[in-house]
Amino acid sequence: VKVRIHSVGKYIPEKILTNDDLTEWLDTSDEWITSRTGIKQRHISTTENTSDLCTEAALKALGKVKVKAEEIGLLIVATMSPDAHSPSVACTVQSNIHAKNAMAFDINAACSGFVYACSVAEKMLSVSPYQYALVIGGEVMSKVVDWKDRSTAVLFGDGAGCVLLEKNENTHSFIGENLHADGSRGSSLTSGEVAVNNLLTSGNKANPHLQMNGRDIFDFVIRSVPKSIIEVVEANQLQLEEIDYFLLHQANARLIKAVSKKLKQPIEKFPQNIDQYGNTSAASIPILLDELIEHGDIQLNSNQTIVLTGFGGGLTWGSLLIKL
Numbered sequence: 001v002k003v004r005i006h007s008v009g010k011y012i013p014e015k016i017l018t019n020d021d022l023t024e025w026l027d028t029s030d031e032w033i034t035s036r037t038g039i040k041q042r043h044i045s046t047t048e049n050t051s052d053l054c055t056e057a058a059l060k061a062l063g064k065v066k067v068k069a070e071e072i073g074l075l076i077v078a079t080m081s082p083d084a085h086s087p088s089v090a091c092t093v094q095s096n097i098h099a100k101n102a103m104a105f106d107i108n109a110a111c112s113g114f115v116y117a118c119s120v121a122e123k124m125l126s127v128s129p130y131q132y133a134l135v136i137g138g139e140v141m142s143k144v145v146d147w148k149d150r151s152t153a154v155l156f157g158d159g160a161g162c163v164l165l166e167k168n169e170n171t172h173s174f175i176g177e178n179l180h181a182d183g184s185r186g187s188s189l190t191s192g193e194v195a196v197n198n199l200l201t202s203g204n205k206a207n208p209h210l211q212m213n214g215r216d217i218f219d220f221v222i223r224s225v226p227k228s229i230i231e232v233v234e235a236n237q238l239q240l241e242e243i244d245y246f247l248l249h250q251a252n253a254r255l256i257k258a259v260s261k262k263l264k265q266p267i268e269k270f271p272q273n274i275d276q277y278g279n280t281s282a283a284s285i286p287i288l289l290d291e292l293i294e295h296g297d298i299q300l301n302s303n304q305t306i307v308l309t310g311f312g313g314g315l316t317w318g319s320l321l322i323k324l
């Protein structure tokens with residue numbers, strides 16, 4: 001049985017905060033942010049929570065093809081900024097779009113969440129009686145960042161991206177994958193800690209906000225991401241030159257440049273939109289994919305070969321090799 005990408009959608013909240021807007025609140029500058037991250041602006045939700053962004057992205061993807069919500073058997077949301085622990089964002093989205101036959105759950109693999117979720121969905125769909133699965137990466141990072149911490153608050157943005165996967169006999173999108181974690185370095189990027197305070201204990205501290213050791217993460221990514229990409233390409237008897245696009249998690253422009261150099265592949269193969277959206281964690285790859293399809297750089301059913309690579313909190317990282 002084969003699984004392919006049938007359609008893609010995204011939804012970004014309307015409100016834009018530019019780097020200059022941030023200088024009114026934080027001791028930072030457009031020059032610093034732009035030169036160190038590549039980010040020029042980010043979208044910040046004011047009323048919509050993660051499930052609202054994911055719902056709109058799902059409706060966009062469904063709207064582009066004639067697939068009815070009841071044909072969906074599986075709905076996975078990758079997020080590290082859920083509305084709540086329960087109900088899952090996926091269940092709220094399932095209700096909103098009336099996908100009454102879909103099982104629904106969230107996964108948290110931070111900025112690797114979307115590639116992890118696609119991997120899980122592909123396996124589950126291939127043994128499911130249903131034809132379609134929705135995989136959504138959605139974040140309202142603006143509610144988890146510490147707006148007093150200029151080293152992280154300027155990096156993140158809100159948004160959601162969605163792919164509709166279809167089970168069919170002939171074309172096969174998912175050629176290969178490698179997914180990794182290293183929990184021993186989990187403390188390099190934490191968010192939403194919940195302390196053990198109960199009837200018997202109290203006073204245990206927990207930081208609800210995102211905290212990041214940028215240097216540690218940078219070093220981890222530079223070492224692990226090129227390896228993951230080479231691994232997934234060569235394990236499937238391909239060469240890097242045969243990959244049309246490398247869609248990397250949009251975490252930092254300098255980092256993307258560094259990975260392209262390590263892989264000796266032209267920067268044109270590493271599309272970027274971090275300037276517009278900031279780091280939208282699990283949403284960054286599906287948002288980028290949707291934009292590339294909108295601009296015509298990537299077409300579904302084109303036989304183009306792409307690699308999706310996520311990396312971040314956990315620590316987690318991983319790549320998917322996809323033939324469109």
Ligand SMILES: O=C(O)C1CCN(c2ccc(-c3cc(CO)ccc3Cl)cn2)CC1
Nearest residue numbers: 036111214217218221251252279281311312
């Ligand atoms: O001083 C500088 O240049 C700073 C140095 C630190 N920077 C960082 C560091 C790490 C990340 C990052 C975050 C995630 C979480 O999604 C995943 C992957 C990465 Cl690589 C983004 N920016 C910004 C510029």
